[in-house]
Amino acid sequence: MARTVRGARVLITGAASGMGRAYAERAVAEGAASVALWDRDGIGLARLVDELAPVAGRRTELRTDVVELGEMGAIAKHAQQVRKQLGGPDVLINNAGIVRGNRYFWxxxxxDDTRATMRVNALAPMYVTREFLPGMIADAYREKRIVNIASAAGTLGNPRMAVYAASKAALIGWSDSLRVELEQADHTNVKVTTVTPSYISTGMFAGATGPVLAPVLEPDYVVDRVWRAMLRGEPLLELPGTVRLSRALRALLPTRVFDAVVGEGLGVYRSMQGFTGRR
Structure with a gap:
């Protein structure tokens, strides 16, 4: 793909705030032909469009959809409308996600917690992608990108976020399997990037503390790394690099040793104790 998304059609879920908003700003700044913005927050979407419009001008067409991503029917309805107005996306960023409380699973x-988290974090990216993927595959002479924003929490267990971790583990498994399927079926114009960041200072994980060697990440840094990985079609982006180290240690060390050294020693298992989230 080119070094920018100039002239491309982009769709971003969870676009009204946080990282989704930042991806939208990046797409407009680079001159995307269109940017479809999906979120359940209609007021936030309207505010975002007001801010993006002067930059977008006539060059970038903006479309907003208030979508309840936990509902498959709503996804299908709005996907059809996007295809009719803008055409299928060249770049799909499955960014939307939720996290509930800091309680133990029981x-x-x-x-309110388990079903909602699994629907938005794990099922919605599958549903959204399934709506647009056939068109991406059929447009074989045009480069396509799918970015699935998972989490380092999906690579290892973590107290007080059991369902969130499960939802992101499901997303990681599906995302990487999809990548291999596309390669195996020789649909090489469509490339999938799975992103597994640690905590990012967007407010979503307010109160959480970064473990030793995995400080809370700055949004601008993450956006830039994700964007570059997406354009290059990299299969996996782990942020920071110590996420890969944790994965390796989890595979190499006996479970109890990992719990003591990484989980407790480096503070991973205590990182959610002060979590409050957005208020």
Missing amino acids: ETDNG
């Missing part, structure tokens, strides 16, 4: 609610 203290959580199956409906």
Whole structure:
């Protein structure tokens, strides 16, 4: 793919705030032909468009959809509307995600916590991608990109975020499997990038503390790294690099040794104790 998304059609979920907002700003700044912005926060989307419009001008067409990503029917409806107005995306960024509380699993609610988290974090990216992927494959002479924003939490267990960790582990497994499927089926114009960052200072994980060797990341740094990885079609981006080290240690060390050295010793297992999230 080119060094920018100039002239490309981009769709971003969870676009009204945080990292999604930053990806939208980057796409408009680089001259994307269109940017479709999906979020459940209609007011936030309207505010974002007001800020992006002067930069977008006539060069970039902006479209907003208030979408409840936990509902497959809503995803299908809005995907059809996007295809009709803008055409299928060249770049799809599955960024939307939620995290609930800092309680132990048995203290959580199956409906408000477990079901909602799994639907938005794990199922929604699958549903959204399934809506647009056939068109991406069919447009075989045009480079396409799918970016799935997972989490380092999906690579190892962590107290007080059991369901969140499970949802991101599911996302990682599906995302990398999809990448291999596309390669195996020779649909090499579509490349999938799986991103597994540690905590990012967007407010979503307010109160959480970065473990030793994995400080809380700055959004601008993450956006730049994700963007470059997406354009190059890199299969996996782990941020910071110590996420890869943790994965390697988890595979090499006996479970109890890992718990003591990494989980407790480096503070991973205590990182959510002060979590408050957005208020």
